[in-house]
Amino acid sequence: MMELFEMMLTAGLWASVIRIATPLIFATLGELICERAGVLNLGIEGIMTIGAMAGWIWVYQGGELWGGVVFVAIVGMLFGFLHSILVVYLGLSQHVSGIGITLLASSISYYAYTMLIPFSTTPPKIVPFSAFEVPVLSSIPIIGEAFFNQSALTYLAYILVIVTFYVLYKMPIGLTIRMAGENPVANEAQGINVLLIRTGAVMAGSALMAIGGAFLTMSAFDAFYFGMINGRGWICIALVIFASWRPGKAFLGAILFALFEALQIRAQLIGADVIPYQIFSMMPYFLSIVAMMLVARRAAYPKALLVPFRQGDRI
Amino acid sequence: MKKLQFSKICKNFGSVVANDNISLSLGEGEILSVLGENGAGKTTLMNILFGHYISDKGFIEVEGQRLTPGSTRASLDAGIGMVHQHFTLADNLTVLENIILGTEPLTRLWSQKKQAYKKLKALSKRFGLLINPDAKVADLTVGEKQRVEIIKALYRDASILILDEPTAVLTPQETTQLFKVLKEMVNAGLSIMFISHKLHEILEISDRIVVLRDGKLVGEVVTKDASKESLAEMMVGHTVTRPAYEKLKIGKAVVEFNNVCLNASEGSTALSNINLKIHEKEIIGLAGVAGNGQAGLASILQGLACPSSGEFKLFGESLVKYDPCFLTESGVARIPEDRTNEGIIGEMELWENFLGEQLRSKAKSGFIIDKKQAVSNAEKLIQEYDIRCEGPFASTRLLSGGNIQKLILARSLSNNPRFIIANKPARGLDEGAISFVQQQIIDAKTQGAGVLLISEDLDEIFELSDRIAVIFEGKLQGPFDSNTVNINQVGLMMSGEVKAESLHEA
Amino acid sequence: MRLKTRRDAPVWLIALLPILSIGVAFIIGAFFIIWAGESPITAYIALIKGSLGSTFAITESLARATPLIFTGLAAAVAFRAKFWNIGAEGQLYCGAMAATLVGTGVIDLPAPIMIPMLFIAGALGGCLILLVPVVLKTHMKVDEVVTTLLLNFVILLFVNMLLEGPWKDPMAMGWPQAARIIDNGVLPTIVAKSRLHFGIIIALVMSVVMWAILRFTVWGYEIRAVGYNQQASTFFGISINKSVLMVALFSGGLAGMAGVSEVAGLKGYLTLTLSPGFGYTGIAVAMLAQLHPIGVIVSAIFLASIYVGADAMSRTVNIPNYIADILVAISLLSVLVGAMLARFRIVWGK
Numbered sequence A: 001m002m003e004l005f006e007m008m009l010t011a012g013l014w015a016s017v018i019r020i021a022t023p024l025i026f027a028t029l030g031e032l033i034c035e036r037a038g039v040l041n042l043g044i045e046g047i048m049t050i051g052a053m054a055g056w057i058w059v060y061q062g063g064e065l066w067g068g069v070v071f072v073a074i075v076g077m078l079f080g081f082l083h084s085i086l087v088v089y090l091g092l093s094q095h096v097s098g099i100g101i102t103l104l105a106s107s108i109s110y111y112a113y114t115m116l117i118p119f120s121t122t123p124p125k126i127v128p129f130s131a132f133e134v135p136v137l138s139s140i141p142i143i144g145e146a147f148f149n150q151s152a153l154t155y156l157a158y159i160l161v162i163v164t165f166y167v168l169y170k171m172p173i174g175l176t177i178r179m180a181g182e183n184p185v186a187n188e189a190q191g192i193n194v195l196l197i198r199t200g201a202v203m204a205g206s207a208l209m210a211i212g213g214a215f216l217t218m219s220a221f222d223a224f225y226f227g228m229i230n231g232r233g234w235i236c237i238a239l240v241i242f243a244s245w246r247p248g249k250a251f252l253g254a255i256l257f258a259l260f261e262a263l264q265i266r267a268q269l270i271g272a273d274v275i276p277y278q279i280f281s282m283m284p285y286f287l288s289i290v291a292m293m294l295v296a297r298r299a300a301y302p303k304a305l306l307v308p309f310r311q312g313d314r315i
Numbered sequence B: 001m002k003k004l005q006f007s008k009i010c011k012n013f014g015s016v017v018a019n020d021n022i023s024l025s026l027g028e029g030e031i032l033s034v035l036g037e038n039g040a041g042k043t044t045l046m047n048i049l050f051g052h053y054i055s056d057k058g059f060i061e062v063e064g065q066r067l068t069p070g071s072t073r074a075s076l077d078a079g080i081g082m083v084h085q086h087f088t089l090a091d092n093l094t095v096l097e098n099i100i101l102g103t104e105p106l107t108r109l110w111s112q113k114k115q116a117y118k119k120l121k122a123l124s125k126r127f128g129l130l131i132n133p134d135a136k137v138a139d140l141t142v143g144e145k146q147r148v149e150i151i152k153a154l155y156r157d158a159s160i161l162i163l164d165e166p167t168a169v170l171t172p173q174e175t176t177q178l179f180k181v182l183k184e185m186v187n188a189g190l191s192i193m194f195i196s197h198k199l200h201e202i203l204e205i206s207d208r209i210v211v212l213r214d215g216k217l218v219g220e221v222v223t224k225d226a227s228k229e230s231l232a233e234m235m236v237g238h239t240v241t242r243p244a245y246e247k248l249k250i251g252k253a254v255v256e257f258n259n260v261c262l263n264a265s266e267g268s269t270a271l272s273n274i275n276l277k278i279h280e281k282e283i284i285g286l287a288g289v290a291g292n293g294q295a296g297l298a299s300i301l302q303g304l305a306c307p308s309s310g311e312f313k314l315f316g317e318s319l320v321k322y323d324p325c326f327l328t329e330s331g332v333a334r335i336p337e338d339r340t341n342e343g344i345i346g347e348m349e350l351w352e353n354f355l356g357e358q359l360r361s362k363a364k365s366g367f368i369i370d371k372k373q374a375v376s377n378a379e380k381l382i383q384e385y386d387i388r389c390e391g392p393f394a395s396t397r398l399l400s401g402g403n404i405q406k407l408i409l410a411r412s413l414s415n416n417p418r419f420i421i422a423n424k425p426a427r428g429l430d431e432g433a434i435s436f437v438q439q440q441i442i443d444a445k446t447q448g449a450g451v452l453l454i455s456e457d458l459d460e461i462f463e464l465s466d467r468i469a470v471i472f473e474g475k476l477q478g479p480f481d482s483n484t485v486n487i488n489q490v491g492l493m494m495s496g497e498v499k500a501e502s503l504h505e506a
Numbered sequence C: 001m002r003l004k005t006r007r008d009a010p011v012w013l014i015a016l017l018p019i020l021s022i023g024v025a026f027i028i029g030a031f032f033i034i035w036a037g038e039s040p041i042t043a044y045i046a047l048i049k050g051s052l053g054s055t056f057a058i059t060e061s062l063a064r065a066t067p068l069i070f071t072g073l074a075a076a077v078a079f080r081a082k083f084w085n086i087g088a089e090g091q092l093y094c095g096a097m098a099a100t101l102v103g104t105g106v107i108d109l110p111a112p113i114m115i116p117m118l119f120i121a122g123a124l125g126g127c128l129i130l131l132v133p134v135v136l137k138t139h140m141k142v143d144e145v146v147t148t149l150l151l152n153f154v155i156l157l158f159v160n161m162l163l164e165g166p167w168k169d170p171m172a173m174g175w176p177q178a179a180r181i182i183d184n185g186v187l188p189t190i191v192a193k194s195r196l197h198f199g200i201i202i203a204l205v206m207s208v209v210m211w212a213i214l215r216f217t218v219w220g221y222e223i224r225a226v227g228y229n230q231q232a233s234t235f236f237g238i239s240i241n242k243s244v245l246m247v248a249l250f251s252g253g254l255a256g257m258a259g260v261s262e263v264a265g266l267k268g269y270l271t272l273t274l275s276p277g278f279g280y281t282g283i284a285v286a287m288l289a290q291l292h293p294i295g296v297i298v299s300a301i302f303l304a305s306i307y308v309g310a311d312a313m314s315r316t317v318n319i320p321n322y323i324a325d326i327l328v329a330i331s332l333l334s335v336l337v338g339a340m341l342a343r344f345r346i347v348w349g350k
Helices: A002-008 A011-036 A044-060 A065-089 A094-116 A143-147 A152-170 A172-182 A184-189 A194-220 A232-242 A247-271 A277-296 B042-049 B072-077 B095-100 B113-127 B142-155 B172-187 B199-205 B228-236 B294-301 B324-330 B339-343 B350-362 B371-384 B401-413 B431-446 B458-464 B487-494 B500-505 C011-035 C040-052 C055-080 C088-103 C111-140 C144-164 C199-216 C218-228 C230-235 C240-267 C278-288 C293-316 C323-343
Strands: A131-133 A149-151 B004-013 B016-026 B031-036 B057-062 B080-083 B160-164 B191-196 B208-213 B216-222 B253-262 B271-279 B283-287 B309-314 B317-319 B332-335 B419-423 B450-454 B467-472 B475-481 C002-005 C344-347
Touching: A011 A044, A011 A143, A011 A149, A011 A152, A011 A172, A011 A194, A011 A232, A011 A247, A044 A065, A044 A094, A044 A194, A044 A232, A065 A094, A065 A194, A065 C323, A094 C011, A094 C278, A094 C323, A143 A149, A149 A152, A152 A172, A152 A194, A152 A247, A172 A184, A172 A194, A172 B095, A184 A194, A194 A232, A232 A247, A232 A277, A232 C144, A247 A277, A277 C111, A277 C144, B004 B042, B016 B031, B016 B042, B016 B057, B016 B216, B031 B042, B031 B199, B031 B228, B042 B160, B072 B080, B080 B142, B095 B113, B095 B142, B113 B142, B113 B172, B142 B160, B142 B172, B172 B191, B172 B199, B172 B487, B191 B199, B199 B228, B208 B228, B216 B228, B228 B431, B253 B294, B253 B450, B271 B294, B271 B450, B271 B475, B283 B431, B283 B458, B283 B487, B294 B419, B294 B450, B324 B332, B324 B350, B332 B401, B339 B401, B339 C230, B350 B371, B350 B401, B350 C218, B371 B401, B401 B431, B419 B431, B431 B450, B431 B458, B450 B458, B458 B487, B467 B487, C011 C040, C011 C278, C011 C293, C011 C323, C040 C055, C040 C293, C055 C088, C055 C199, C055 C218, C055 C240, C055 C278, C055 C293, C088 C111, C088 C144, C088 C240, C088 C278, C111 C144, C111 C240, C199 C218, C199 C240, C199 C293, C218 C230, C218 C240, C230 C240, C240 C278, C278 C293, C278 C323, C293 C323, C323 C344
Parallel strands: B031 B191, B031 B208, B080 B160, B160 B191, B283 B450, B283 B467, B332 B419, B419 B450
Antiparallel strands: A131 A149, B004 B016, B004 B057, B208 B216, B253 B271, B253 B309, B309 B317, B467 B475, C002 C344
16 A cells, blocks of 8 residues: 555656546547537547547658647548538437447558558557656656656647637637537527537547547557557546536546556556456546446536537527 | 518428518517417518528518628627527526627637626616526526526617517516516617517507418507407407316316425426315316426326325325326326427327327237227327328328327327326417317316316416416415406416415405 | 428338448448559459359358347347447457356257357346446436447456456467357358358347337337437336336347357357457448348348458458448448438528
């Protein structure tokens, strides 16, 4: 027990917590934006996969790292746009369409990767984002080392938490996005195009999901593996519920989750002889389910989540 | 120059003519009533005004300026404000957020809430529309929500205000209050269009009345020359005969509530110590503002909830645990509040919807559906109740509101029920359908059934009920003999301002 | 733009939808093939040859269709009730584990008893694991989409643990696989020298059974009613929780049977590569079949042929076999769109 406690105080642990949390922060914010506008995006798992693949390929073929991030965002937006056409404009089942998007995006990722990268036993590598020490802040003991000696993408994630909060709660456009998820008719009555707002939110959210995936290949690791998203997208959907659709809580939720994940990985190393490592690996998934159990009963779902909006339907 | 002018508006939906060459105008400082039944074309006309539809022919002018068709924003910018019948508010947001929605350019980087606050305060003071800007809309009463809707329009500096059936959800006192506010607004220079089908209110509030029927403008009168009878005839196209009410000698009690309580659940108010006796051959009208416990009371009587304490006796027997199927089999007819979403399953075929709560009791050995019998039963009821459809295999979602209600009546009343729970059975129907529904209920009463009629329409309650009960915040007052109370007293009880005891003292 | 209800959805259009959707998928898929630098025509010819070109190819396609019929039915019955069971993959493995538990020597009975027993065990395995999301949904309002999805990963790790630990077959030369199903439990092949086994017969029977239940019984009415409109179903006195439980038992059971069929029919033993995503493909199967149990048979065979054909194609033409997944995903999306267009007309303007 003491060992665990001591471990909690090391900067190394917290640094890896942040590394694990970063893709989750991106993707959870992305899903949160979609759901705030009333659209469930189950394409998240696939969009993260294609984000991971696209970013890696971009750099592997000689592109710039930041150019890769932009490229990944555009790819994410494209899939978000596809999802919007299906569920926002055509009003199709958000569940089935989302699963379809996930299947499509992941299969395209694997197809493209297999096609572009000739078979080899060890996957080729790229030079990923390197850690960047934020002056002053990084000299704070433990916290500084953990939070402010990370890759630039991680800092981008921090900033996006604040930006998302700001946009949703302080800007007029944020109010219309929230209204699109609560009572879209009110938007229409004020002359605001609900379909456009929802489409925009889904595209923006999907871009974040894709960047979340790209973090894995462009920062955390340096190669693309099959099945590397490994359910992270689904975990983010649980995190959104756990966070009650609030950006700040989403950030905390992702950190909390990552903490357990980091401890779990360390425990695997310590306890491997006694307990099979698979038991530890199951923990993140169990944890997500437990998190949902804790909040589900009083979860304040956006009222118009999953409800298609038809223009001029009810006025 | 007219404030607002509709010129020769035509709109067809396929073969249905929704608006046929409608021209009308609204003067400055005038209150114009637009009268018409459901389906007369009022809603379409308003949808055209607000750019949700584009008219096939004709145009609209505001102060002589042509209005861009198909643009809600253009209408709002021209100073037209609308108070919708079904509020366009979000429960989870605050009053202020609901009001400033769409008033700022979407590209603005910082929502200017301070100024909004100031403007809102000034407005509510000026027109006596008091409201807490920070309150969550979910916590407001129906009357307050309407106030928010009105302020929303005023906040945008509307000079023309359109109110769609604004009194449908109000108590008589709230209505009086609303009319006072409207008068004040007219004095301040606003022009108001008042859409309704309640004749006495129209006569009270407006300067001029236009009547729509079947998509056409069939009449225009100055209010002082109009009478209830002439308007009704214009609106419906023939003399209106509402079913004749007759008091009968009551029989045994069919429903008895002794200190029944129900805990609050999502979307319904708690009930506390309800005592009520409903007898054979009587109709009890339950009046109340929406959200005061009607839903809970109805759900107990429809088998959707069981009392959390107290005694519920049906046909003399105490019930503890029961479900809709049990009630139906024992002789209860259930007419739901929301006919399209609760009463039928639109995606299923008509014959399947005729099974409804009798699904299991009508199945062979309780498991295999007897389709042949169900279809022939459906055919019979379609004939008997004159349901306009393409036969028992038609998709139910294609039926009109009136025909859906007929289906529900046919399903529940054809079993000779001994008790009927009718939750707002006539709401939103046209005059023909209303008469039909009311006649069915009265016929059932004559044949010996007891009826609980829940309605927000006090006229309907007074027309049909033998006794009237009022529900407020989950507590019941009465029932009183309908000859001993008047609409005003009931209205005061609905808003909780008068207790039954003081009524008796008076 | 607005959607207008069609009063008259022509029957032929609905019947033709799946075919049109797959057509659309092949057209879009052609661009991916061109991207890979091959001719779509040669590629598709190779695909069709590989899936239907010989008796062997056909039996391969049918063998591949067998688990897809089960998982397709599992998705179809659940989606009918709008119960979003996306966990067929995990339930399949649970069925496979149950079959391994019962079928590897603990009991040895004559085949006519042993085989049904394996299927019952597998169905129970699939049901039991699905009970977790169901109870969480009905008692704690936890959304079933995420729980069923996450459980897939948990179950796969659990299988992995068993195969690397207690269930590891010492005879398998280090491969992580479980002991073989005993001879009496193995499903006989139907066509000599092929992998097509008796499982497909059971799959076909289950399709007919599900069709009859949905169409003729009170259960079927309730499942459909709950899927269309929960509020009205409640008003009709249908218990939503009971219906969801019933649907879950059917759905989980069917997915579990897919696992049995693979373990006892195709592979002979439990491995981690038992299912290349049959659970997820089942969703596409069900949607292409418009959630109709008999339609599931056709669409399962259709999609299975694409997979088998794509494998063959990737050996002759230089195109990754992931093209099959792309084709299936696009078919899934386009059949969704098609089904909507059959119900509504898109009207431009206001």
